[in-house]
Amino acid sequence: MKSGPVQKSETKNLIALLGKRLGEKNVLFALEDRLCYASDGSKQKYLPDIVVRPQTTQHVSDAVRLANEHEIPVYARGAGSGLTGGAVPVLGGMVLDFTQMNRILEIIPEDLVATVEPGVVTQTLQTEVAKHKLFYPPDPASAAFSTIGGNVAECAGGITGLKYGVTRDYILSLEVVLADGSVITTGRKTLKSVTGYDLTRLLVGSEGTLGIFTKITVKLIPLPEKIETLLVFFPTPEDAVTSANGIISHNILPRALEFIDKSSIDCIKGYRQEMELPEDANAILIIDIDGEEKSVQKGISLVESFVSKNNAMKVIAAKNAKERDALWEVRRILSPALYKIAPFKINEDICVPRSQILEILRAISEINSRYPFLKVANFGHIGDGNIHVNVMYEKENDQSFAEKMIEEIIHSTLRFGGTVSGEHGIGNVKSKFLPFEIAPQELQIMKNIKHMFDPKGILNPGKFF
Ligand SMILES: Cc1cc2nc3c(=O)[nH]c(=O)nc-3n(C[C@H](O)[C@H](O)[C@H](O)COP(=O)(O)OP(=O)(O)OC[C@H]3O[C@@H](n4cnc5c(N)ncnc54)[C@H](O)[C@@H]3O)c2cc1C
CATH class of the missing domain: 3.30.465.10 (Uridine Diphospho-n-acetylenolpyruvylglucosamine Reductase; domain 3)
Known part of the structure; x- marks a missing residue:
């Protein structure tokens, strides 16, 4: 695989060939077009040399075959919302934009x-x-x-x-x-x-x-017949986690069971002052129960009595779709709200066995005490043990400390039997953590699989390994 961006003469050649096969309007090479494909949700920037917008499988096949012949990197791209740099063209080359294949x-x-x-x-x-x-x-x-x-x-x-x-x-x-x-x-x-x-x-x-x-x-x-939502406030994260575990161990499987910690609550308060959140709440659970009408009613009553026994301070129940939407707004605005705390953020996506949630939250807090100038907000899919740990910092110079702190969190996660990424993937952002979790022999099998599928290494090079 050639490293570095495509040579100019090769690019011209390729644009001509691709234009012939896919139609010129589906091949973009102007700087202003390519800039739109340089970044994704990870906020990194790498400029592609060519952007191809296929409309059929044949288009994709033609473009990839040409790229393989010319040993040009190929980066598939959907909406570019990935948080680990999956779609960023780190070695230049070709971006395949799939937004036109949307039937x-x-x-x-x-x-x-x-x-x-x-x-x-x-x-x-x-x-x-x-x-x-x-x-x-x-x-x-x-x-x-x-x-x-x-x-x-x-x-x-x-x-x-x-x-x-x-x-x-x-x-x-x-x-x-x-x-x-x-x-x-x-x-x-x-x-x-x-x-x-x-x-x-x-x-x-x-x-x-x-x-x-x-x-x-x-x-x-x-499609489930009915969904009901509860927003529950707790005085401590321990109460929230105990409630979450208790709900599941009482054979109620919520459609959603989301956790929000104190720092995240403070962000929401600062971002949407009109949201009335109890002053002394230190944790929130958002719980969706779905299924047949009767079983949903039964599930909601059981959850309500269960969270009350675990010190819930306030329980808000949505009565209709509009109110459900309003309760979920608390969770939806979290990502933008975090930028109110500090301009820089690293978003981790660790996952531990649910029984280890309190342990990992305590470990994160202990690690944070050694980096007091960094702010940490935790929220996520507590039902799956998947916590989004957000480390935020004021000055760009603090990035190296944030990275050190993240590395310590990753090591703790692995000690508690967890995994580096629950759902955001590896991309190039987390590739350094892969060997922490995957044993050398297993990693080699993965590399062999990659080589068998893609001997010239043209598909998304610079990611994973
Ligand atoms: C606000 C916000 C909230 C999010 N919430 C969640 C969440 O709750 N859960 C979650 O899992 N993720 C979440 N994400 C991350 C992201 O949305 C997901 O990873 C999503 O699956 C990426 O889809 P995309 O279309 O944007 O793909 P892209 O970012 O464009 O690409 C992601 C990866 O898919 C590859 N790819 C794209 N299309 C193809 C194809 N046709 N063939 C082969 N490979 C392809 C790319 O090469 C890249 O490696 C969130 C992101 C944001 C910004």
């Missing part, structure tokens, strides 16, 4: 499946299948703008993970363009198949490093 190809209610192009926005799929009283459960907080292709490549999680699982659990079949431009279809459109190795499961979460998805068949389930 829902079929929804088959009898089979409980839908097939889509990768550029379909997650919420669009959820809305369309709901018209058939069907449900596509994976629900990242970015569902309103992120794409199914990006979700599959990152194995996106989200707020429904505890009850319904993550993207991996809903992918039945993938049409994939391989590094040499050939096209394969993994899996079947059946709800079960154990024929051969499970390549579909291997490709989900591969972050654009093994193949490029051009069609995705997802599993659907019946």
Whole structure:
């Protein structure tokens, strides 16, 4: 694999060839166009040499085959909302922008499946299948703008993970363009198949490093009849965590079980002063219960009595969809609200067994006490043990301290049996942590798989390893 950006003469050659095959309007090379593809949710900046906007599998195959022949890096891109730099073209080369391949190809209610192009926005799929009283459960907080292709490549999680699982659990079949431009279809459109190795499961979460998805068949389930939401305030994080664990150990599986800590609450207060949050609340749980009307009522009553026994200070119940939306607003505004505390932020995505949540929160607090000039806010999908640890700092110079602190948090996470990334992936941002968690022999198997799929290393180079 050639390192560094594509040579000028090669670029011209390639633009001409791609323009011929894909149509000139689908090949962008002006600086102002390329700048739009230089960054993603990780806020890094690397300029691509060419942007290709395919409309068909054939377009993708043509572009990747040419890139492979010329040994040019290929970076697939959905909405660019990834938080670990998955879509940033760190070695220049070609960005494949999938936003034009955004058709829902079929929804088959009898089979409980839908097939889509990768550029379909997650919420669009959820809305369309709901018209058939069907449900596509994976629900990242970015569902309103992120794409199914990006979700599959990152194995996106989200707020429904505890009850319904993550993207991996809903992918039945993938049409994939391989590094040499050939096209394969993994899996079947059946709800079960154990024929051969499970390549579909291997490709989900591969972050654009093994193949490029051009069609995705997802599993659907019946749409739950009813959802109810509670917003619960607690005097201590211990009360919130004990409640969360207790709810689950009493056989209630919430659709969502989200935790927000004291620093995050302070951010929300500063960001939206009109939100009436109790002064002395030090933790919040947001709880969604879904299912049949009767079982939802029963679940909500049990949760209410359970949180009261665990010192809940205030419980707000949403009575309708509008009120639900207002309660969830508390969680939705967190990401932008954090920037009110400090202009710089590193967002980690650790996941521990749920029984270790209090331990990891205590460890983070202890680590923070040794870096008192850094601010930390924790929130996340407590039901899955997935905590988003946000380390914020005032001056750019403090970045190295923030990175040191993160590294200590990662080591603690691993000591508690956890993992470096619950759902945001590795990209280039977390690649340094991969060897902390994955043993050398296992890492070598991963590298061998990468080499087999992509011998010239053109697919998303600079990521993962
Ligand atoms: C406000 C906010 C909230 C978020 N909340 C969550 C959350 O709750 N849960 C969660 O899991 N994530 C969350 N994310 C992260 C992000 O939205 C997800 O990782 C999402 O899956 C990325 O989708 P995308 O379309 O933006 O992909 P991109 O960022 O464009 O790309 C992500 C990766 O997918 C690859 N890729 C894209 N398309 C293809 C394709 N067709 N074939 C092969 N590879 C491809 C790219 O190369 C890259 O490696 C959040 C991000 C933001 C900004």
